[in-house]
Amino acid sequence: MSTVIDRSQADFHRLAGFLPGHQTPWIADLRARALARFAEQGYPTPREEAWKYTDLAPLAGKHFQPLATRDEVVARVAIDDYVLDPQWPRLVFIDGYHVPALSMLPAGVSLAPLAEVLAQSPDTIKPLFTASDEARGFAALNTAFMSDGLCLRLTPNVVLEQPIHFIHIAHGGARPAASYLRHLVLAGRGSRATLIEHYVGEGADAKAGALTSTMTQCVLEEGAALEHYQLNEQGLSVYHFSSVHVHQSRGSRYVSHNVQAGARIARSDLHAVLAEPGAQCVMNGLYFGRGRQIVDNCTFIDHQAPHCSSRQIYRGVLDGESRGVFNGHVMVRQDAQHTDAQQMNSNLLLSDDAEADARPQLTINADDVKCSHGATVGQLNEDALFYLRARGVAAERARAMLVQAFAADIVSHMSAERVRMHLDALIAARLGR
């Protein structure tokens, strides 16, 4: 039982002197405290409400080791398949470390690998770590071991015309590797940007797999707008844990497009706080399961201020013996009058053995609000399938078209055309069996 904890402690002692920021006492302390909190409980278990659908027992026997330094990273990896648009500025990471030779940093934007900031100017980001000082489970493990990530600071009113494409490859080299990534996005007043987080790779080999843990913290100041994609296409032996925290000020707009299409277990947490009036939050989610995959989405939208709105649509496509979870909670606090909150989860089961667990929750503590939520589970429409086939369209292609149509409710809201094309191709490839 305690082996995960033992191993984490041993890894920590081995690595603590190498991790970025180790010379800075507050960072070293932050990491040590986080590890101690993790060691109290280890991985979360289904006894915890937020983890009731996903049992991490298969993980207990595996030892994914974080790499000690970027020198251990294998730098020769072909990235052509992952580059969605060669014009976009990109940061490429392998097994938790930035690989400058593969990256293309934009000019005139304060964008740097987090490791660099932790080593050179840690005090500029210190206030952002106060929340990390309470977290448990994966978040604590991530704080203890975070090796690198992306630190984007947008000055007031700056507008980034092109998306920033972050690519993380679970490569693994000689052994099963764990990657702990941490991203910070500070969007100043009236700034606008698009960030695409993209997770790929199989790990060392299909048997060994890999673990990718990633945490993103977004702070949107007044009137800022962030379009935030997360695309998980990691291999079927990878364990993927992602969590995003968003803090929104007055009149800001946060749009999340969360696509979970990979990993043996993919867990995505999304937590948005609408702290001031007029904030808008959009959460689009699209998840695909096949084989024995588990995709677990856990979201929390916290309406703390009046006149805010949130729109959440999550759609799942589940094949094989896969399982998709939507565990979405919208909280409307007492002060959040005139909240407009809508939440919807729909699932398409492509096989008899696939399972969808939908748990939309709405807690309303204000009296003048407009809220709705719901969930559906269905199958491909046989009549539509026959209609397409009767027009000469092959059965697999017809299925792909119907799944693309189902996904279009999410995909069509993405402003990056290259991402939309990429996802249509992904669906076509998936269903062309």
Added chain:
Amino acid sequence: MSDKQTSGDMLLKIRNLSAETGGVRILKGINLELRAGEVHVIMGPNGSGKSTLSQVLAGRDSYQVSADEFSFAGHDLRGMSPEERAREGIFLAFQYPVEIPGVSTVNLLKESLNAIRKHRGEQPMDAMDFLTMVKKKIKLVDMSEEFLYRSVNEAFSGGEKKRSEILQMAVLEPCLAILDETDSGLDVDALRLLADGVNRLRGPGRSFLVITHYQRLLEYIEPDHVHILAGGRIAKSGGRELALEIEREGFAAYERGADAKKAGSSRAG
């Protein structure tokens, strides 16, 4: 194939075709022969199996089918999937076209036409040529181009759905078009468009199986043969005059004659 001038080649050959679903036998030994270039009309009371026949021809797999012969242009239909049949030239205009949210009509037509062309060993059609052709044909069915970009049949009126089926037939140019009550619910103008669509395609290489309740369509489309389908069997075959007889006397004679199914089969609306 053989001489294009004659409309004599056997296209569809059905001998003793039965079909059942959920333990209910719906078609009970159909015999039908249709030659290239011919127009056959099938009339029959509600519930007599007309749509079942059309779906079985198009390859719907929810029916168990048995037959002594069931072939199209020399191919045994029994081993063929719906898409293979469509690519060989069978087209079914559905009585109740299904709505497909998220798939646009133009996208369906492109997928469909290119699948058929590929089957014939042809290149996919150039995107501009395709659009020009489709826009020309949508004028023929008197629909606005805007329909091309709407989801297939979604929120279409009954008449619009029927026109969309005629459009698809015009674009795909099938060898055998099965029109399952495509004329029902159409006003006189739309009926003319349908007839024009059929007559424009009509020729030595193309055949039609027209399922209808009304002889009024036959004022515009001259049939070669008329069959009465009742109780899952072809009860009578003849020429144009048979349609006129039905118009005068209804199906009563055939409903009595056919092995009485459940009560309640009445004339169409």
